Structures are given as structure tokens and as C-alpha cells.
Amino acid sequence: MSGGARAGAPPLAAGGERxxxxxxxxxxxxxxxxxxxxxxxxxxxxxxxxxxxxxxxxLTLVSAAGLSFAAIGRKLLHVxxxxxxxxxxxxxxxxxxxxxxxxxxxxxxxxxxxxISLVITVNAxxxxxxxxxxxxxxxxxxxxxxxxxxxxxxxxxxxxxxxYLPILRDELTRQxxxxxxxxxxxxxxxxxxxxLGNLVGMLLVRSIERAERVDEAMRCRGFSGRFPxxxxxxxxxxxxxxxxxxxxxxxxxxxxxxxx
Amino acid sequence: MAHIPDGVLSAPVxxxxxxxxxxxxxxxxxxxxxxxxPRVAILSASFFAISLFSIPxxxxxxxxxxxxxMGLILGPAIFPAIFAALLLQAMMFGFGGLTTLxxxxxxxxxxxxxxxxxxxxxxxRASVARAAILATICSALCVVATGLLVALSxxxxxxxxxxxxxxxxxxxxxxxxxxxxxTGSCISFLKKVKPELLSPHAAxx
Numbered sequence: 001m002s003g004g005a006r007a008g009a010p011p012l013a014a015g016g017e018r019x020x021x022x023x024x025x026x027x028x029x030x031x032x033x034x035x036x037x038x039x040x041x042x043x044x045x046x047x048x049x050x051x052x053x054x055x056x057x058x059l060t061l062v063s064a065a066g067l068s069f070a071a072i073g074r075k076l077l078h079v080x081x082x083x084x085x086x087x088x089x090x091x092x093x094x095x096x097x098x099x100x101x102x103x104x105x106x107x108x109x110x111x112x113x114x115x116i117s118l119v120i121t122v123n124a125x126x127x128x129x130x131x132x133x134x135x136x137x138x139x140x141x142x143x144x145x146x147x148x149x150x151x152x153x154x155x156x157x158x159x160x161x162x163x164y165l166p167i168l169r170d171e172l173t174r175q176x177x178x179x180x181x182x183x184x185x186x187x188x189x190x191x192x193x194x195x196l197g198n199l200v201g202m203l204l205v206r207s208i209e210r211a212e213r214v215d216e217a218m219r220c221r222g223f224s225g226r227f228p229x230x231x232x233x234x235x236x237x238x239x240x241x242x243x244x245x246x247x248x249x250x251x252x253x254x255x256x257x258x259x260x
Numbered sequence: 261m262a263h264i265p266d267g268v269l270s271a272p273v274x275x276x277x278x279x280x281x282x283x284x285x286x287x288x289x290x291x292x293x294x295x296x297x298p299r300v301a302i303l304s305a306s307f308f309a310i311s312l313f314s315i316p317x318x319x320x321x322x323x324x325x326x327x328x329x330m331g332l333i334l335g336p337a338i339f340p341a342i343f344a345a346l347l348l349q350a351m352m353f354g355f356g357g358l359t360t361l362x363x364x365x366x367x368x369x370x371x372x373x374x375x376x377x378x379x380x381x382x383x384x385r386a387s388v389a390r391a392a393i394l395a396t397i398c399s400a401l402c403v404v405a406t407g408l409l410v411a412l413s414x415x416x417x418x419x420x421x422x423x424x425x426x427x428x429x430x431x432x433x434x435x436x437x438x439x440x441x442x443t444g445s446c447i448s449f450l451k452k453v454k455p456e457l458l459s460p461h462a463a464x465x
Contacts, residue, residue, distance in 0.1 A: 035358060036359075039267075039358045041262070042267055043267050043269070043271065057311050075354055083265065083433060085428055086421075086424055089419065089424035089428065093420075093424045094420040094421075095419075095420070096426075110420060114420050119462070121266070121268075122265050122266065122268060123269045123358075124265045125357065126266070129351070129357075130314075132352040133351045134351060134352060136351075137263065138348065138352065141351055145411050150288075151289055153297060154289055154340055154344070156294075156297045156301070156339075157300060157340050157344050158306070158344045158347065160297065160305070161301050161304055161345065161348060164302050165305045165308055165309060165348070166395070168302075168305045168308075169312065171309075172313060176292070186315065186316055192437070193278050195436060196315070196441070196442045197445025197448070198311055198446070200329070200446040200449075201445075201450050202449070202453075203309070203310060203455055204303065204333070204457070205450070205454050206307035206455075207273075207303055207451075208302075208454065208457060211299040211302040211303065215298050215299065224294075234315065250301075253334075
């Protein structure tokens with residue numbers, strides 16, 4: 001367990017405030033590849049020691065990036081929303097040696113083990129993604145994806161989505177506020193579903209009209225289906241160091257898994 | 261509800277899901293014209309905005325999946341639309357997963373694409389009232405299909421998940437009803453206000 005953690009700890013955690021920029025200095029491509037590599041490896045781990053080492057590695061990344069643990073904790077709670085159902089069900093439904101009974105419900109050792117192992121891997125992966133990817137502007141992420149060979153059409157779609165999502169969210173919020181101002185409230189009756197359907201429909205109509213205006217404006221400026229993409233800066237020493245570190249951590253995790 | 265995070269599924273399941281998603285994305289991006297990108301993207305942004313909006317139901321709240329509505333309006337362009345939304349969600353909020361991007365896209369987009377394809381001609385031709393009923397059925401079926409696919413992804417990953425997965429399907433029932441009703445009323449609105457959105461030559465085709 002300490003193998004993975006030690007490989008991850010010193011170069012990143014050293015230096016307190018100065019290290020806040022360690023992740024910030026990384027190229028978008030390095031972050032994407034690093035995040036995918038780490039998360040993929042974590043998903044393949046089977047044994048507890050390696051999984052715990054992965055969680056320690058992820059926590060080290062969080063402190064190295066200088067992110068606040070309170071803010072991260074709030075995000076994790078939100079993420080766990082999906083997992084609650086699975087985590088609550090697992091101890092009762094997996095087959096194994098019974099360790100406790102609540103009336104008709106039997107808790108099995110295998111179920112509890114499964115649930116704990118899920119909490120560890122899911123959190124380790126989410127923390128890794130939060131540190132490496134959520135700290136980068138989506139536009140830079142788009143350019144990095146293009147540089148890594150994602151189809152240009154998809155990158156355009158992604159960049160448009162990034163650009164228009166906040167605008168349409170605002171539009172939706174405005175419409176909902178207007179409905180509330182007119183006395184709308186959610187109840188279990190036909191009127192509510194009718195109104196919500198109209199709301200969704202209206203947002204779609206407005207977004208289609210917006211798309212037409214955008215399309216016309218872009219054609220006026222000679223858009224031919226391609227965006228000029230600025231070339232990316234070459235990768236620096238920070239990227240090389242991070243790549244080596246990631247490889248080291250991955251090797252340690254795999255070795256740990258293999259040995260136990 | 262349908263976003264399986266990293267670290268839950270076994271490798272064969274998320275690898276197969278990833279490969280299937282790459283195939284579907286390649287096919288549908290090829291079918292798309294460069295000029296349609298802004299339109300598809302802005303529609304996707306509004307679908308995404310709607311799915312982020314939480315609808316309070318009793319003590320909890322739910323989020324719409326919109327697979328059926330997207331299938332009816334976007335056609336095969338539903339694949340890049342959902343993939344881009346899931347990617348953005350994973351990268352912006354850390355919600356969802358990276359290794360599971362493919363399987364999550366497949367679980368939501370395949371029912372939408374297939375049922376959208378099946379229902380769209382009838383919805384386009386039908387009267388307003390009939391179109392609303394058809395859209396309700398289409399989107400309710402989509403929710404059920406997505407629920408089943410999520411349960412299957414879990415069950416194929418480990419026998420320990422099988423029983424939990426079966427129980428989780430029950431949680432999709434309220435969503436099925438609500439999403440069906442909202443989609444039905446949305447389609448009846450669109451048939452009256454913007455019928456060309458459902459005509460054969462719209463959005464992603």
C-alpha cells in the first residue's frame with residue numbers, strides 16, 4: 001500500500017503553496033491522458049491493498065493541487081447520489097456468509113465487503129478526475145482533445161455545448177421563474193405535467209431559433225465547417241515529470257495487485 | 261440515475277460498451293453534415309440544461325433522461341449529443357465516469373435512437389393528440405430500456421450485483437411515468453408551435 005502512496009507523495013506534496021500550481025502547470029493533453037490512465041487502472045484493481053493505495057494516491061493528488069477538502073467533500077456527496085441505492089442494496093442482496101439479521105433482511109459478509117470496496121474505488125476515481133480535469137477550462141480541454149486525435153466534428157460539437165450550456169440554463173431558469181411568478185407550483189396533477197412539457201418545448205423552440213441565428217451569423221463570417229484551432233504549446237518539463245510520476249504510480253499499483 | 265461511475269463495472273463490460281460507443285459515434289458523426297453541428301449542439305445544450313433541472317417528487321427529486329425526446333428530435337445525432345454531455349458532466353462536475361463513458365452513452369442513446377427511429381414517422385404524421393400519446397409511449401419505453409441496460413451492465417459485471425440490479429429497476433418506474441407525461445405534452449406543444457422540428461428533414465438527419 002505504501003508503495004503507491006510513496007511514489008505519488010514527495011514531488012507533488014512538497015512546497016506547500018508553491019505546489020498549488022503543480023497541476024495548474026500541466027498541459028491539457030497530459031491531464032487527459034493521465035486521468036484516463038489512472039482511472040482505467042483503478043477500475044481494473046481487484047484487491048483491497050491496491051485499492052486503498054489508489055485512494056491514498058488520489059488524496060495526495062487533491063492536497064498537491066491545493067484544492068479545499070470541504071469543497072471536494074461536498075462534490076463527493078453529490079456524486080454518491082447514484083451509489084446510495086447500490087450501496088444500500090448490496091449488503092442485503094449479495095450471497096455470502098450471513099453476519100447480521102434485521103427481521104427478514106440478512107446482511108452477508110460478501111455484500112459488505114463489496115460495498116466497502118465500491119466506496120473506495122469510486123471515490124479514488126472521482127477524486128482523480130476532480131483534480132486533473134475539473135480544474136481546467138472546458139475550452140482548453142476541447143483543444144486538447146482535438147490535439148489527441150478526437151474527430152474535429154465531435155470537438156466542434158463539444159465546444160458549442162460548452163459555449164451554449166450556461167446560456168440555455170439561464171434561459172430555463174428565467175422561464176421557470178416566470179412560471180413561479182404566475183403562481184405555478186409542482187403538484188401531482190395534470191396541469192403540472194402539461195406546463196412542464198410546454199416549458200421543455202418552449203426551450204427547444206428557442207434553442208432552434210438561436211441555432212438559426214448563430215448559423216446565419218457564422219456563415220456571414222465565412223464559416224466553412226472548420227474552426228481554426230490554435231496550435232498547442234509544446235509540453236514542458238512539468239508534463240514530463242508528471243508523466244513519469246503517473247507511470248511510476250501505475251506500475252506500483254499493478255505490482256501491489258500482482259504480489260497480493 | 262443512469263450514470264454509472266468509474267470503479268463499479270468489470271473490465272469486459274466497460275470495454276465492450278466503449279467499443280460499441282466508438283462504433284455508434286463514428287457512424288453518426290459521418291452521417292452528420294458540418295453545417296448541422298451548431299444546430300445539433302445547441303439542441304443538445306438545451307436537452308442537457310433540462311436534464312440538470314431537478315423535479316421534486318415527495319422527499320427526493322428526479323432528473324429527466326430525455327432519451328425518447330432526443331431520439332425523436334435528433335435521430336442518430338443522439339449519440340454524439342449524449343456522449344458530449346456525459347463527457348462535459350464528467351469533466352466539469354466529476355459526475356459520471358471516464359471508463360464508463362461508452363457504456364453510459366450506449367445505455368441512454370441506443371434506446372433513444374432505436375425507438376426514435378421507430379416512432380418518428382408515426383409521430384410526424386399523426387394528429388396532435390395521437391402524437392402526444394405515441395411520444396408518451398416512446399419515452400416511457402426508453403426509460404424502461406435504459407433501466408434494463410443499466411441493470412444488465414451491473415449484472416454482467418459481477419454476480420454480486422445481480423439481485424441489487426433487479427431491485428434498482430423499480431426506481432425507474434416513477435421516472436418512466438413522469439418522463440412519459442412530460443414528453444407527451446412537449447411533443448403536443450411542438451406539433452402545434454414548430455411542426456417542422458418533427459418533419460423528415462429536421463435536426464440531425
